[in-house]
Amino acid sequence: MEEKPRPTWQIILRSGILGGGIAAYLCLVGLVEAFSERFLIGSFLTLGEVMLVTGILIAGLLTARELKDNKILATGSSLLSGVVSSLPLILLIFITMLFVLRPEILGATYNLRDMFVNLSPELVEILTLGQGLDNLALGILLLILLSALMSLLGAAFVLLPRRWSLGLISGIAWVLVIGIFSDTVSQIVRQVAGQGMIRVIFVNEALTPQAAVIIFAIAFVTGFFSVHTRIQTRWEGIPQTQQSRTRMILLLAAFGFLLVLPWVVGLFLSQALFTVGLFVMMCLGLNIVVGYAGLLDLGYVAFFAFGAYTMGILTTTGSLGRGGLNFWMAIPFCILVGVVWGLILGFPVLRLRGDYLAIVTLGFGEIIRILALSDWLAPFEGGAQGVLHIPYPNFLGIIFDSPQYMYYVVIAGGLIAAFVTIRLRESRLGRQWMAMREDEDVAEAMGINLVQTKLLAFAIGASFGALAGGVWAARLGNIFPHSFNLLISINALAVIIIGGMGSIPGVIIGALVLVGMPELLREFTEYRYLMYGILLIIMMLVRPEGLLPEATRRRELHTGEDENFEPVSQQPVGSDR
Amino acid sequence: MNKKVFAILSLLIFASMILVACAPAATEAPAEEPPAEEPPAEEPPAEEAFECDDAIGCVELAPDDPVHIASMLTISGATSFLGEDSVGAIEIAIDDRGGTLLGRDIQYTSEDSLCSAEGGQTAATKVASDPTILGVIGTNCSAAMTAAMDTISSAGLSILSPSNTAPTLTLDDPAAGGTFKPGYFRICHTDFFQGAVAGEFAYNELGARTLATIHDGSPYADQLQEVMANRFMELGGEVTFQGAVNVGDTDMRAVLTSVAADSPDALYFPIFEPEGPFIVAQSSEIAGLENTILIGADGLLVDSFPENSGPNAVGMYLTGPFVTGAAYDEFLAKWDAKFGGVPPSGFHAFAYDGTNILFDAIEAVAVTDADGTTYVGRQALRDAIKATADYDGVSGKVDCSDKQFGEFTSKGDCATGEALGVFEITEAEVDDGNWPPEVIYTP
Amino acid sequence: MLKGFLDRYLERFSWVSFFLRLFQIAAIIIIVVGVYNTLTTAKYTNAQWVTLVFAGLAQGSIYALIALGYTLVYGILLMINFAHGEVYMAGAFTAVFLANYQAESGFLARSPWLAILSWLALAVVVSTVIAILLERIAYRPLRNAPRLVPLITAIGASFVLQYTFRGFYGTVFRSYPTVPALQGTVNVFGAQVPLVQLVVLIAAIILMVILYFFVDRTKRGKAMRSVSEDHDVSRLMGINIDRIIVTTFALGGALAGAAGIFNGLFRPQGVFFFMGFFPGLKAFTAAVLGGIGNVRGAFIGGLLLGVIESLFPNLILEGLGIPAVNQLRDAFGFTMLVLILIFRPQGIFGERLAEKKA
Structure with missing residues (x-):
């Protein structure tokens, strides 16, 4: 492909159809219509319109990028590819007209809207820029014009x-x-x-x-x-010494900023920050299991659940209460329970590797959720009714009844978790984990006790998860088994991989992106999950090593790319077959 | 030297950032410190003509401010039909007033509380962080409300629920599992009503003497089947089996086989789609269930249910909210004009009544002073809603005074249990898509 | 020194093995007690047991067909195609509209077999296209990335597919029409087993046999096996790796599409955008149960899991006096998976090699 440049018409057609395809997809999936009333600027520009033109913009951008050496050709081509990109949309208009709005024209017997729910009159209205079916020709003309203009705008990003x-x-x-x-x-x-x-x-x-x-x-x-x-x-x-000093000051300033943050951003954003902090805490634990020890755990939510239920049962003032402890006294028990269950669940899977481990841990997560839900154990932990009346933490007379206070608890927990993680990484145990991650057999041959090393990874990782669960339960005030679903495990795993496996700043960035942002985009309702999925794919395609990968890991990956690195997806040559 | 200047400069910038960050925190601290008691709204200055003496503060509306209400409903997820049902009703109630109240525009914010505890709490903090909001309609799911209760109540808000049915929400005795906090009102019926109606219907009308129940692990279904079974046993019936399935299960044959072991007269399964249709359809394959009458509840009162369940659904019953009368027909006409068709679930009447009660209460307690600023006392608003009695709503008589259910005293329950009925599914629903079905029993 | 060696020996071998063995024995005792209690109380008739077994087999054949897709992809790319459940959903969800249209227009009543074939064709085409697109967009660019990266894109793709189809087709739960020609029951060992369950089971077995012959006998199948052994050597042998991988995804997609229609035949309800998630998980479990990467294993694993789920809660848990046993079905299924993997860490038919590679 590189040696022979593609003919211009092919570039125009390809990017036009790709861009128009994206636009048509957004229409069909309903995003364009759903946000056609959501104004971004005054009453001029809606989010739906922005979504509609995004694809067309991409068409112009792609065309111009490939032809940017010849600006005049690029401008003309992007104009054309804009026109091409309006074709899928025009097709949508006609399909809606023939199979939904005016079935009598072709004698269509099936209302296509029964299937594609978004082929609505409103969509036609939007696509024809308000002209509707009555002024169809004008509407389509306007759409083509708009597409050409937007495509030019996209090209302008490259050509200006x-x-x-x-x-x-x-x-x-x-x-x-x-x-x-x-x-x-x-x-x-x-x-x-x-x-x-x-x-x-x-x-x-x-x-x-x-x-x-x-x-x-x-x-x-x-x-x-x-x-x-x-x-x-x-x-x-700036010279090195001053750089580090300034960096120190900046760090302190950032820390101070972190401390006052909840009072700057208000109740709701504090809640979002709390959730992010909670995930940071939890993901640091998972990071030990997956990132350091290389044990793929898809059931991490189990430990979160153990922590939450321990906190719930030990502190609740309701009828399920045992012990009647307060938050601070119950926290050590949460961690203890996490450790114990980390060992118990880690034990049967000692012999399993890779994907076998993944499915079994996933199974554990589900088993724990189902047991928590079950009528069988309901007399002890509430079953479907959950554990209610979990009191808020009380610190020197201040009742932590708002996310603005609980934020400090997760900050403290996160700092402790980060500290423990850093110390462990540098320790003998940490190096053992990493050796095990690279190759279990070699590690064992070097005299590493795999049983002990694996169990410690599970136990320590689980304790962080349980701690997060305990804090979460105290914030929520009541817990229901439905909350402990697979999505939490998946989300936690995605956070550490998107962030960059093994890296602590990566976990924080990952949590901000994958946990914080969806909280802020609540108005997108179901479409959040669609965006979440697209985000996961795009991020991994663009940066497979994660946003802020660990330095050693990045080095490993990149040396691997340059030299005769054995792709992981392939079986090593000469393995014992 | 240049670099030194830069270092100092950047330090200064960050120091000022912190100052900026601290400053509002310092000034706002008194308003924020004990959010449990202090009103989020600012106190009116003393020199104003009107002095707000409300126990939990006032909302102050400048002359061109809108009246701001919010909702926390299930807009996404598997139970989003509940949210759509309620949101539509709220919008109709706003339209009915021409979009204005107290001579101001009504601003309506819709939050998604999902159907979970954490969703409810997040939505609650979102609503509570906006001091302009006067009242809230929500939530749909009881778990969401349980978690939202504290935040909403301590923010001084009033919340009216269109579809929480868990009895514990209106009990304030923690020993009985109660989670009530002031400011919570429920327009729909509690499970005490619906469970009792279902039990009485099965025992008295159907003549059933043995009963099996199935729930799906949701707090709603679990409580409802429990109340129903208890009522059935009180009447003298026998409960042979209380089982459960999981959300996401598709093969119900095993649980139905367990039910069939005792061939009960009736099977009550207050669950949702798609598990409900699976039970109905697969029940015909199980020997021993030939004479068992199937009874579902309001979770299955969805227009797609009969068609999905197929011919087996003919002759089964659904308990649920049942509203009738001229006012309701008028409401349905408005719905049809605005959205087309009929509401997707059965709780819209409660959402509609709740919104109207909220609006009436706001009108009743709002005080406007000389310069056109309007004050709405938050405690006064709660009291006004609480004082609602003999309100003739679309859903029947609404009365928010305390009620007694056996040994339990419930606070903030506004339903009188009138708006309940048992629907019979016939061939018309299954084959011809008729909806809603005929009501054959009311308490 | 000897003592140290002994300690380490004890710690490494006997300690873990001893406890695992203990765990196994305890599990077996519990299972035997449960079965004994249930059977002695004779709460259920033999006919009911047979009904449950066949329901489980029909369900299991759906799992098996989906599991084949997991296992084929795993065999070649060593990656979990987490979005495979969504491939199954895509076909089933699309074809339901055709099915309902044909039911309304009377075509289904006139020529039921032709109608079912047309659903199958549509579902297979849609699922195959989705599977190929999935490979092209989400997996191919990452073929040389670390193992966990394609797992994350697979999870992302799973979300995208679910909510794309939710956006396309809406949130309403759909149902397949009942096919009159498949109604009725067959008497098997004194129990009335629905005909449709037998048809589904037999159809799945036929598909499985066809697949087996394809992989075992055809040139393309040989190439697939070669690629799963070693990419580089296969390339040297003149095999177009990309084409083989696409073929694999297409095969998996086609089987998943067929599974969607079979599912719609014997259990018409509950067609919606999330319908692929749990069957996907179960099928993955089944694939691991049978030994992932192994075609025969996936099929047997699927059938086994179906029967375990259908039969065992009533058979074992009820005998232990646990209330609401069917709620625990999935938990029990996973517990059985753990138990089997403790006995055989590589799955029932898995080779030691699979463990090595994983």
Whole structure:
């Protein structure tokens, strides 16, 4: 492919159809229509419109990127590919017309909307830019025109001089981000500047046009003068000693910022931060099992559940209560129970490897959830009715009844977990884990006691999970078995792999992206899961090593790529067959 | 030197960031410190003509502020039909007032509380963090409400539920499992009502003497079948089997075989789709269930249920909310005009009544002073809702005073149990898609 | 020194093995006691047991067909195609509309076999296309990435497929129409077994045999086996690896599509976007149970898991006096998996090699 450039018409057609395909997919899946009333800027621009044009933008961008050496050709081609990308949408309009709205034309006997629920009159209305079926020709013309324009805009990202395109991209991106996260931004604005300021920036959920212009301008300027690269070059110019000192100061400042954060961002965002912190704590534990010891655990939620139920039963004031402890006294028991169950569940799987381990641990997670739910054990732990009346932690008379307080508990727990993780990684045990991760047989031959090493990994990992479960139960006040589903295990695993396996900053970034962001995008309801899935795929395709991978691991991966690295998906040559 | 300046500069920037961050925290601290008691709304200044003396504070509406209400419902997930049902009713109630209240626009925010404890709590913090919100409609699922209760109550909000049926939500005695907190009101019936109706119907009307129940591990189904079984035993019946399936199960033959071992007269399974249709369809394959009458509950009162269950559903019964009368027909007409068709579930009438009760209460307690600022006392609002009695709603008579169920005193239960019925599924529903089915029994 | 050696010997071998053995013995005693109690109370008739076995076999044949897809892909790429359950859903969910349309138009009543064949064709095509797209978009670019990376994209793809189809076809639960020609029961050992269950079981066995011959006898099948042995050597032998991998995914997809229709025949309800998730998990379990990477193992594992789920809660747990046993069915299924893997860590038919590679 590289030696022979593709003919121009093929580029136009390919990117046009790809872009139009994306747009048509978003229409069919319902995103365009669902957000056609969700305004981003005043009453001009809706999120649905943005989604519709995203695909077309991509068409122009792809075309222009491949032809960027010849700007005139690129501009013309992207214009054409924009027209091409409107074809799938036009097809959608006609299909909707013939099989849903006007079946009499072809005598269609099946209403296609029974199948594709989103082939609605509203969709036609949106696609024809408000013209509807009555002015179909005009509507389609407008759609083609819009596609061509948007495709040009996409091409502009590539073709404009670098500064301009950076400014443009950063301007558009910031307006869109603030528009989409208007909910979150307004929470912060409310805390910092009061209700009055919200009315200046937002009208309902949308940015006011003035605010949008200002944000665009600021972002454009920062992009245009590429402020962050300037800061970076400055930073690199500073001598090492000062760098580390400044870094220290920055770190302290960041820590101080972390401490006041819940009071800056308000109740709801504190709750989101709490959830993120909880996942950080939990994922640090899973990181030991998966990232360090290389044991693929898909049932980590089991330990989370053990922690939560231990906390629940030990502290609840309800009829299931045993012990009547308070939060702080129950925490050690949570950890203890986590360790014990880590050992118990780790034991039967000592002999299993790889995917066998994965399915068995997944099974454990399900077994624990089902047992928690069962009528059989209900007299002890509540069954379907869960454990209610778990009191809030009480610290020196302050009752931790809001996420703003519990946030500090997870920060403390997260710090402890991070500290333990770092110390363990540097220890003899940590090196044993990593040796085991690389090759169990060699590790055993080197005199590592696999049984002990594996069980310790399970137990320590489980204790973090149980700790997180205990804190979670105390925040929630009541726990139900349904909460402990497979999704938590999957999410935790995704966090550490997206973040970069084995890396602590990676876990934090991963949790922010995969746990925090879905919390903030609650208005997307079901579509959150769709986006979550797309995000997982794209991130792994773009950065298979994760966002912030461990340095050694990154080195390993990259040396592997350069040299005669044996791909993992292949069987090693000369294995014992 | 240049670099030194830069280092100092960056330090300064961060220091100022922290200051900025701290400043609002410091000033707002008094309002935030004990969120349990302190009102989120700011106290009106003393020199104002109106002094807010409400125990948990007032919401202050500047002259051009909208009246802001919210809902926390199940908009996504397997039970999203409940949320759609309620949201539609709320929107109709808003339309009925022309979108205005107290001469202001009504602003309506819809939050997704999912059908889980953590979803309920997150939605609750979201609603509680907006001090402009006056009242809330929610939640659909009892588990979500249990977790949301504390946050909502301590934020001073009033919440009216269209479809929580767990009895414990309105009991304030923790020893009885009660989780009630002030500010919670329930417009729909508790399981005490529905379970009793189902038990009486099975025993008295169907003449059943033996009963089996199946739940799906949801708190709702578990409690409902328990109340039903208890009522059935009180009447003198015998419960032969109380089993359970899991959400996601598709093969019900094993559990049905267990039921069939005693060939009970009736089988009560207050569960949801798709597990419900599986039970109905597969029951015909099991020897010993030929004479067992199937009874479902409101979770299966969905228009797709009869068709999905197939011919076996003919002759089975569903207990659930049953609303009738001219006002309800009018409501259905509005629904049809706005959304087309009929509501997807059976709780819309409660959502509609709840919204209207909330609006009436806001109107009743709102005080507007000379400069056009309106104050709504949060405790006064709760009291006004609590004082609702003899309200003639679409769902029948609504009365929010304390009620007695056997040994339990319930607070904030507004339903009088009128709006319940037993539906019979016939060929018309299964073959011709008729919906809703005929009601053959009311208490 | 000798003592140290002895200690280590004891710790490494006898300690773990001893406890695992103890665990096995305890499990067997519990199972025997449960079975004995249930059978002596004679709560269920023999006919009921037979009914349960056949229901389990029919269910198991669905698991088996899906499990084949897992096992084929695993054999060649050594990766868990976590989204395979969604491939099954895609076919079944799409074909349900055709089925209902044909039921309404009377075509189903006129020529039922042709109708079922057309559903099969549609479901197989859709599932195959989805499986191929999945490989192209989510797996091929990552073929040389660390093992866990394709697992995460597979999980991502699983979400994307579920919610794509939810967006396309809505949230309403659909049902397949009942096929009059398949109604009725057959008398087997004194029990009335629904005809449709037998048909599904036999059809699944036929498909399995066809697959077996394809893998064992055809040139393409030989190439597949070669690739699963060694990618590099296969390439040297002139095998187009990409094409073989696509073939594998297509085969798995086709079988999953067929499974979707069979499922719709004998259990028409509950067709919706999430319908693939649990069967996918179960099929994966079945594949591991039989020894992942092994075609025969996946099939037997599927049937076994179906019967375990259908029969054992009533047979074993009820005898132990546990209430609401059917709630525990999945837990029990997984427990049996753990037990079997303790006996044979490589699954029933798995070779030691599979363990090595994994």
